[in-house]
Amino acid sequence: xxxxxxxxxxxxxxxxxxxxxxxxxxxxxxxxxxxxxxxxxxxxxxxxxxxxxxxxxxxxxxxxxxxxxxxxxxxxxxxxxxxxxxxxxxxxxxxxxxxxxxxxxxxxxxxxxxxxxxxxxxxxxxxxxxxxxx
Numbered sequence: 263x264x265x266x267x268x269x270x271x272x273x274x275x276x277x278x279x280x281x282x283x284x285x286x287x288x289x290x291x292x293x294x295x296x297x298x299x300x301x302x303x304x305x306x307x308x309x310x311x312x313x314x315x316x317x318x319x320x321x322x323x324x325x326x327x328x329x330x331x332x333x334x335x336x337x338x339x340x341x342x343x344x345x346x347x348x349x350x351x352x353x354x355x356x357x358x359x360x361x362x363x364x365x366x367x368x369x370x371x372x373x374x375x376x377x378x379x380x381x382x383x384x385x386x387x388x389x390x391x392x393x394x395x396x
Contacts, residue, residue, distance in 0.1 A: 298323060
C-alpha cells in the first residue's frame with residue numbers, strides 16, 4: 263500500500279547529498295531547510311498549474327497539504343487521533359478544529375445513516391386531532 267511512496271523517497275535519498283539522520287528530506291542545495299515561499303513559488307504552484315488544479319497564492323501551500331492529509335486520514339479511518347499523531351499536534355482540538363474538514367460525500371453519508379436508523383420509527387409522536395367541535 264505504501265510502496266510507491268517508499269520507492270519515491272528511497273530514490274530521492276539515493277540521489278541526495280544529505281543523508282544523515284539530522285538532514286532534511288527536502289532541502290536547499292546547501293542542506294538548509296527550504297524557504298516556504300520558494301517551495302510554493304518554485305514547486306507547488308508549477309505542479310498545480312501543470313496538473314490543471316486551480317490555486318490561490320498563499321492559500322495553496324504547505325498548510326493546505328497538511329489540512330488535506332488530516333482530512334483524508336480522518337475520512338478513511340474515522341480517527342482524529344491518527345491524524346493528530348501524523349501531523350504531530352500536541353492537542354486533539356488543534357487537529358479537529360483547524361486541520362480537518364468534512365466534504366459533501368461525508369455529509370450525504372451521514373444523512374443516509376440517519377435515514378436508515380430512523381426508517382420505520384416515529385421520531386415524534388403526533389397526537390391525533392379530532393374533527394369534532396366541543
